[in-house]
């Protein structure tokens with residue numbers, strides 16, 4: 001039946017699935033519950049109506065009934081199952097435990113394989129918001145760890161600078177956790193935009209105590225900022241008070257009048273002293289005062 005209908009072979013379906021996962025930021029719904037993704041991959045192969053609607057009959061002798069199943073669904077499932085066996089994707093049952101959603105999700109090695117298939121250099125991985133099972137585990141931990149009363153934002157263990165796979169995963173987890181918590185928006189100006197291919201967000205996860213001062217990759221040591229406000233925060237043009245309002249450096253008054261302008265937009269004047277930043281939904285993951293105190297004392301220029 002397969003030959004007669006000229007269905008794509010499993011290897012091709014596996015590759016198409018990895019690419020579809022990558023295009024959907026690392027996750028796609030379980031096939032049973034989403035016709036969209038099933039149709040989308042069928043479109044990629046240019047399947048005709050006959051191929052899409054073909055079904056298989058299975059006779060259950062014991063129960064004396066015939067079960068019909070869609071051939072295309074079955075091919076997709078088989079390919080996903082093979083990818084899961086090779087640990088390129090997590091199964092919907094595994095993902096459900098992590099994300100509360102029945103989805104197939106790329107693993108780190110599945111992510112690498114998708115990049116290779118698309119000829120995207122592995123060095124770009126850092127900047128893509130693609131979800132991977134391993135990174136999502138870290139995101140979940142960052143979101144769910146109980147907020148400490150007296151938080152220490154410094155990582156004492158990091159004196160030996162070593163870029164290991166673990167640190168990279170942790171940094172990507174931090175970035176994703178912050179961007180998600182702040183709804184992909186700059187917490188100061190509210191800018192929310194992604195690239196035309198929808199693969200990367202403009203917003204950045206800024207450390208309050210930076211890495212160079214041994215700042216930790218914790219949700220209490222981060223805020224989401226657009227590129228411009230990230231830079232202005234890192235050089236001390238503004239800081240945060242413990243009530244989450246912005247304080248701008250008084251040195252702003254001595255800036256030449258044509259400085260800090262993008263057309264009519266004034267980088268610093270457009271954020272007012274005392275205005276409150278946009279914060280995540282849960283107080284538990286707000287920036288911690290110990291990190292903000294450090295920024296005020298060490299980075300901010302009064």
Ligand SMILES: [Zn+2]
Nearest residue numbers: 186189226229
């Ligand atoms: Zn901004």
